[in-house]
Amino acid sequence: MRPLSRLLPSRLTTRQTHLRIAVFNRIHRAMSTPSKYDTWSREDLIAKLISLETDVSTAAAEPATTAIDTDVPDPPLSRKRRAGKEPRPFDMSRYSRRHVAFKLAYLGWNYSGFAAQGNESKVPTVEGRIFEALMSAKLIEDPLQCSFSRCGRTDKGVSGLGQVIALDVRSNLPKEPEDREANEGEEVALSNAMQDVESQHVSVSASSSSTTITEPAKKSKSLTELPYIEILNRLLPDDIRIIAWAPVPSTFDARFDCRWRTYRYFFPRGTLDISLMRQAAAYFLGSHNFRNFCKLDPSKNITNYERTIAQLDIHPVSGPDCSALGPGMDIYELKLRGTAFLWHQVRCMMAVLFLVGQRLESPEIVRELLDVSRYPARPGYVMASELPLVLYDCEFESVAWRYSQQEDAAMSGGRGRTGAEATTSIKLYRQVLERWCEHMIKSLVCSAFLGTLGGVPVPMGDGKIMTLDECRREGMGDAKAPAADVVLGGGKEVRMSKYTRLADMQMCDSDEVKKEKYKAKKARIEK
The missing domain is CATH 3.30.70.580 (Pseudouridine synthase I, catalytic domain, N-terminal subdomain)
Structure with missing residues (x-):
């Protein structure tokens, strides 16, 4: 039998070609398989051919979604598309x-x-x-x-x-x-x-x-x-x-197996005296009992509160210029490196350093709190905010x-x-850069918001009118201004009419008392 390509006209669209192939396929099957057509005359076969062409032409006028028999089998379904076939269970x-x-x-x-x-x-x-x-x-x-x-x-x-x-x-x-x-x-x-x-x-x-x-x-x-x-x-x-x-x-x-852990804590300078904070932080260096610089957890039954601080420094952070927002808006960080840390230890350390930086406590208060014979329990000061704290590195x-x-x-x-x-590392860098851009834009929007509010007039008691920005600058420029707010970091403050020094502050329960209360509570629950 002659190839189909020799029987088809040379200028046909793809669809027309498929239709003609369908007709020839039907004729070929009819001629190769014994059937009733074996006994037909030439005129009857021609009439049948014309009828088939008419049927195919009618099919061509229908929407393109109509199925056409081209004798080309459909591709096998993928595993996901096979109906009724459950995926093989994973065997670790x-x-x-x-x-x-x-x-x-x-x-x-x-x-x-x-x-x-x-x-x-x-x-x-x-x-x-x-x-x-x-x-x-x-x-x-x-x-x-x-x-x-x-x-x-x-x-x-x-x-x-x-x-x-x-x-x-x-x-x-x-x-x-x-x-x-x-x-x-x-x-x-x-x-x-x-x-x-x-x-x-x-x-x-x-x-x-x-x-x-x-x-x-x-x-x-x-x-x-x-x-x-x-x-x-x-x-x-x-x-x-x-x-x-x-x-x-x-x-x-x-x-x-971790040898050293490094933490960083970021904060705006504000009215804080950085030199006093550095003096106080120096007392943390070395091995000490940090029981008064952590939150006690009696369920852990910890008996050793000694930890070692190998390095500690407070220094400015290189980053976006915040000087346009006024004095005290430059960012500093506490960076410390130690073997291990207790629960909330860094946040408690920062809380006391903030008190020293505000001149509410002397730098020597750190040395005194490290002496558990002098302070058998932690004074009830408020911990610093968690937001600026970062576990920066773990060394092995x-x-x-x-x-x-x-x-x-x-x-x-x-x-x-x-x-x-x-480009695994490059993709990771770009993902972090995108996140940085997002937060930087948000920070700039907040800065613009502050700038807008800074021009709002505020009547003073002496009849003088000042803007909010002038009030803030004047307050930050006066290091001797009375402390009404205790800095907690992360933009948080505790407003107080009068500050109570740590030596006079009510103490939290000691480690021994907390453990006894925990045992008694556990015994009541188990009954």
């Missing part, structure tokens, strides 16, 4: 696991602290969001069964830029023999690592939390580790970012952080991705 036992550490940053203003509290719908936490992402990506099965540890337990509203966690996660590397201690930070020497990484890692949709898991990778010399940073950052909210990851020994604990020995998938491949002997695919 088919994959190897390894102990890794993640370095992360988060803005804590919208969260009820870092540590998960078991009720994320009512008490959202940073850790809760991380567990949700890990579970969605099938990197862990159960948060309670993954050897999880955290470096710092920041409170509600406190941010972190160098927080570290460690846990067991699913790995793309081959399973090792049972007699070899798993994942001691040693990498398998691999080559050609990135050629088939896309078919081996977790595919995560940017608009959905659903995740597609591939088969466990076969032992091969073309393997590389899963792109943990990319996977988790696609699933996490934009105010929580994974910065880096590192393979660590199975015995690694993010809390107990022998942890080699990896910041991108390209770096992963290079460290394991493979070939990293190039071009647009090797």
Whole structure:
């Protein structure tokens, strides 16, 4: 039989061509299969052909959605579209696991602290969001069964830029023999690592939390580790970012293996005497009993309140120029580095330093409060605001952080991705830059708002009229003005008609009293 292309006119539209092919297909089937047409005469066959062409022409006049038999089978449905086929359950036992550490940053203003509290719908936490992402990506099965540890337990509203966690996660590397201690930070020497990484890692949709898991990778010399940073950052909210990851020994604990923790606390200078604050802060250096600079938790049964502060400084922060807002609007920070910290320790330290900076207390009050024989319990001062506090860094020995998938491949002997695919760190930087621009614009809008209000006239008692801005400048310029407000940081103040010195202030319950009350309450509940 002659090819269809030889039987069709040369100038036909695609649709006309399909219609003609349909006619010839029907004729071909009729001629190749024994049927009633075998006994038809030539005239009858021509009449049938004309009838078929008429039917096809009628079909051509119908909407384009009309089905046409072209003898071309439809493509098979994808797995997701196959009706009645349940997805295969994920089997974590088919994959190897390894102990890794993640370095992360988060803005804590919208969260009820870092540590998960078991009720994320009512008490959202940073850790809760991380567990949700890990579970969605099938990197862990159960948060309670993954050897999880955290470096710092920041409170509600406190941010972190160098927080570290460690846990067991699913790995793309081959399973090792049972007699070899798993994942001691040693990498398998691999080559050609990135050629088939896309078919081996977790595919995560940017608009959905659903995740597609591939088969466990076969032992091969073309393997590389899963792109943990990319996977988790696609699933996490934009105010929580994974910065880096590192393979660590199975015995690694993010809390107990941390050598140093660094905190930063930002505040506007205002009327504060920075030199007096520095004198007071110097008493914190070294190892001391910080029981009067923390919030006691009797449920923890802590007996040792000694902590070590290795470095501490108060200095101006380089940043946007706020001089246009008047004197005292330049920003300072307290930066301190220590081995470990008690509950609310930094906020209590800042509260006392603010009192010294306002000349409400002398710098020596810090030395006196560190003497628990002189102050057996903490005076009832108000803690400083949580908003300006940041867990800035957590330092470990022998942890080699990896910041991108390209770096992963290079460290394991493979070939990293190039071009647009090797921009994990660049994408992260742009995301943070976008957030910075957003908050900077909001800050400028608030500055313009202040400028507008600054021109509002205020009648004074002597008949003189001053603007609000003039009143504020005059008040800030007078260091001897009577203190009616106690600075708490973060723009918060406590208004007082008269300040009561710490030596005369009512004391909180001592550690011993709190523990006795806790035991009695627990005994009543258990009855």
